[in-house]
Amino acid sequence: MKSTNSISVSVNGQVHEREVESRxxxxxFLRHELGLTGTHVGCEHGVCGACTIQLDGxxxxxxxxxxxxxxxxxxxxVEGLAEDRDHLHPIQQAFWEAHGLQCGYCTPGILMTMIPxxxxxxxxxxxxxxxxxxxxxxxxxxxxxIVDAVSLAARKMKAINSGS
Amino acid sequence: MKPASFxxxxxxxxxxxxxxxxxxxxxxxxxxxxxxLVPAMNFRVAQPAVLIDLNNLRELDFVRDNNGSLSIGAMTxxxxxxxxxxxxxxxxLLTETMPNVxxxxxxxxxxxxxxxxxxxxxxxxxxxxxxxxARLKARSGAAERWxxxxxxxxxxxxxxxxxxxxLVEIELPFMGAGTGWSFMEVAPRAGDYALxxxxxxxxxxxxxxxxxxxxVYLNAGEGPLEAKAASKxxxxxxxxxxxxxxxxxxASQDEIQPFGNLHASPDFQRxxxxxxxxxxxxxxxARAGKDRLQ
Numbered sequence: 001m002k003s004t005n006s007i008s009v010s011v012n013g014q015v016h017e018r019e020v021e022s023r024x025x026x027x028x029f030l031r032h033e034l035g036l037t038g039t040h041v042g043c044e045h046g047v048c049g050a051c052t053i054q055l056d057g058x059x060x061x062x063x064x065x066x067x068x069x070x071x072x073x074x075x076x077x078v079e080g081l082a083e084d085r086d087h088l089h090p091i092q093q094a095f096w097e098a099h100g101l102q103c104g105y106c107t108p109g110i111l112m113t114m115i116p117x118x119x120x121x122x123x124x125x126x127x128x129x130x131x132x133x134x135x136x137x138x139x140x141x142x143x144x145x146i147v148d149a150v151s152l153a154a155r156k157m158k159a160i161n162s163g164s
Numbered sequence: 165m166k167p168a169s170f171x172x173x174x175x176x177x178x179x180x181x182x183x184x185x186x187x188x189x190x191x192x193x194x195x196x197x198x199x200x201l202v203p204a205m206n207f208r209v210a211q212p213a214v215l216i217d218l219n220n221l222r223e224l225d226f227v228r229d230n231n232g233s234l235s236i237g238a239m240t241x242x243x244x245x246x247x248x249x250x251x252x253x254x255x256x257l258l259t260e261t262m263p264n265v266x267x268x269x270x271x272x273x274x275x276x277x278x279x280x281x282x283x284x285x286x287x288x289x290x291x292x293x294x295x296x297x298a299r300l301k302a303r304s305g306a307a308e309r310w311x312x313x314x315x316x317x318x319x320x321x322x323x324x325x326x327x328x329x330x331l332v333e334i335e336l337p338f339m340g341a342g343t344g345w346s347f348m349e350v351a352p353r354a355g356d357y358a359l360x361x362x363x364x365x366x367x368x369x370x371x372x373x374x375x376x377x378x379x380v381y382l383n384a385g386e387g388p389l390e391a392k393a394a395s396k397x398x399x400x401x402x403x404x405x406x407x408x409x410x411x412x413x414x415a416s417q418d419e420i421q422p423f424g425n426l427h428a429s430p431d432f433q434r435x436x437x438x439x440x441x442x443x444x445x446x447x448x449x450a451r452a453g454k455d456r457l458q
């Protein structure tokens with residue numbers, strides 16, 4: 001019988017050891033057990049993308065994983081992006097400057113999806129950005145400002161990587 | 165916390181997993197990528213008493229060159245299929261199809277074996293297994309058996325797997341010289357479930373006549389559907405516009421059985437099948453011709 005399990009998981013660089021019920025979703029574990037409410041919960045069946053986090057560096061839906069499955073793995077959430085309040089991640093800065101959000105509900109999932117995308121595609125076309133965004137629903141912006149923000153983020157991240 | 169409670173097991177070897185499955189039988193569900201099972205559990209459509217998590221079975225995560233065929237482990241993630249160089253070289257139809265399988269966030273978790281065992285008639289991978297003539301290996305206890313793709317898919321979300329069997333490996337013959345291929349689908353947005361999709365594989369002889377053709381459709385019935393009469397009408401034929409039109413009409417009007425859904429009536433799905441058949445065959449023909457000239 002294993003309906004509860006002890007897990008050890010690294011979240012934003014900090015190791016947490018917890019006893020979790022088998023059925024506890026990773027999204028609920030992050031929000032309720034660790035208090036990391038930046039990961040938002042939308043549809044809870046893998047369609048909206050709001051709960052996207054990075055598992056071992058790859059974007060995945062945290063509502064489609066059980067917390068127990070992350071035992072021994074490493075997670076990054078939106079809280080792990082900025083160094084502090086005055087030093088946002090370049091993609092966060094770009095979303096601020098280009099008005100890439102209105103209500104902000106979908107934003108954390110979009111950021112966690114787009115960072116690996118931009119790392120693999122430093123110079124994406126608008127079409128590629130739109131395709132990469134297709135797994136994240138936004139009901140406010142009409143997407144145009146999100147596309148602009150991702151494009152600005154690409155330029156910022158490229159500038160940083162080239163050391164200028 | 166949406167899913168009903170269950171007991172969780174995470175075996176480290178296939179033998180352990182088979183022992184657990186044998187012990188719990190029908191009470192247990194196997195957890196592969198979980199991209200279909202977990203939503204079903206969140207809705208409580210599925211309420212397994214026991215979950216056997218296969219994600220630690222590294223022995224089922226591989227792409228192996230058998231010199232004439234590729235073997236792919238059932239727990240190989242979809243994202244790996246998309247970028248694997250062996251697959252790109254020997255099974256370009258699979259490489260071309262992968263970006264249509266949901267979104268990257270889903271493909272990062274989803275597995276080949278999970279998608280096949282789930283047998284969703286709207287899924288792309290079962291269609292590709294039929295189109296490429298795959299065979300699938302199932303293990304139960306110490307026994308194993310091979311199942312051909314047409315025998316594996318039994319209907320809506322139903323496969324030939326017995327309750328004590330685990331799908332472990334998929335073998336696909338190389339797409340040889342003179343083979344033309346194409347996969348196309350129509351979906352409301354990139355990554356959504358497609359309204360209709362077609363895989364076309366053709367084999368040309370030295371004179372450029374079609375030796376063999378296979379047309380397979382998604383969302384066209386209770387499982388991946390091969391349009392056998394349309395495919396047969398192409399063998400031995402010059403693939404001119406009229407032969408292609410005949411095959412497209414036969415497949416879309418006589419053979420596929422689309423159910424219709426919120427976004428498309430069965431008539432519209434037939435229309436899409438007709439158009440996609442023409443487009444995939446023409447692209448397949450161009451690719452096969454190019455291949456022959458090299």
